[in-house]
Amino acid sequence: MKDYFPLCRQEKRQLDGFDMISVLGFMKEYNLREIWRNYLAKERDKQRISMYVEAENYFLELHLQRMDRIILSEKFNTNPFFLQQVVQRLIASHPHQLILSKITNQGIDTGDNPISLSCSLGNTIIDLIVNKNEPFRYDEKSRYGNTPVEREEQRPLDIYDISSVLYLCQRDLTESVFQRYGDQGDAIPGNEKPRVYLSTRIGKYDLKLQFYCVSTRETKTIRPPGNASINTMHSVVQRMNFYHSEMLILKELKAVGLSVTPDQVATKFALSRLINNTSLNLDFEKHH
Numbered sequence: 001m002k003d004y005f006p007l008c009r010q011e012k013r014q015l016d017g018f019d020m021i022s023v024l025g026f027m028k029e030y031n032l033r034e035i036w037r038n039y040l041a042k043e044r045d046k047q048r049i050s051m052y053v054e055a056e057n058y059f060l061e062l063h064l065q066r067m068d069r070i071i072l073s074e075k076f077n078t079n080p081f082f083l084q085q086v087v088q089r090l091i092a093s094h095p096h097q098l099i100l101s102k103i104t105n106q107g108i109d110t111g112d113n114p115i116s117l118s119c120s121l122g123n124t125i126i127d128l129i130v131n132k133n134e135p136f137r138y139d140e141k142s143r144y145g146n147t148p149v150e151r152e153e154q155r156p157l158d159i160y161d162i163s164s165v166l167y168l169c170q171r172d173l174t175e176s177v178f179q180r181y182g183d184q185g186d187a188i189p190g191n192e193k194p195r196v197y198l199s200t201r202i203g204k205y206d207l208k209l210q211f212y213c214v215s216t217r218e219t220k221t222i223r224p225p226g227n228a229s230i231n232t233m234h235s236v237v238q239r240m241n242f243y244h245s246e247m248l249i250l251k252e253l254k255a256v257g258l259s260v261t262p263d264q265v266a267t268k269f270a271l272s273r274l275i276n277n278t279s280l281n282l283d284f285e286k287h288h
Helices: 006-009 017-028 031-039 080-091 098-102 148-153 159-170 175-182 230-241 246-254 262-266
Strands: 048-054 058-064 114-123 124-132 196-201 203-213 268-275 278-286
Touching: 006 031, 017 031, 017 048, 017 058, 017 080, 017 124, 017 230, 031 048, 031 148, 058 080, 080 098, 080 114, 080 124, 080 159, 098 114, 148 175, 159 175, 159 196, 159 230, 175 196, 175 203, 196 230, 203 230, 230 246, 230 268, 230 278, 246 262, 246 278, 262 268
Parallel strands: none
Antiparallel strands: 048 058, 058 124, 114 124, 196 203, 203 278, 268 278
């Protein structure tokens, strides 16, 4: 499959979940041009892109088709943002019933298997079809952590939550970060500066995320390599999660002028960003 899509051919890798998440991200941003540029092979049908990805519990199909005119239909029951959330949950192996509940809460009756979701953007339509792999690993009943998300969804924190924090920061919804991911087991009475600590394994890297309030009355400095954008942070963690090469991770950083060396990517480095009165820090350390 690496020879089928221009971006995969360029990066010398197989198609994976990173690409599905990227396509849906471009759809969210109404950036259809980047989708066709990165994923439409010249020798193929210029009106259609099909992607197939196998996760631990599911086989995912994502189909995009460009029509000659705008089509309205009840079939288009969702939007690119929600599709991206569902794809990330599926790839992260969230509990099946949790995923279905998120879908039915949107007023969508998709059935248990397969899961079928669709949306349209202008004259471009997109279909997501998901089938359970056999044998299917069913949910295990365990109690996880102290954060509201862990207790509500009964699962450990993972790459989905890192992406969620980054999205909320991008939208300046910082209160939601504290509400969803504040460790209430460590709550300190009278503490006026809430903090969020998330720690998870992403691909070959250990990731530690810190998010906290800072004073706006004092001068703050960003540790090297400088103020990183949320988009760059998201691309880096997604590439790590799908075991992309160090070269591709480094390319993401160099493309926006962040001075990170190959040795640092191969061992450990950090990305930081000041967002109004909050500080977001990601620390990466690679295992060999």
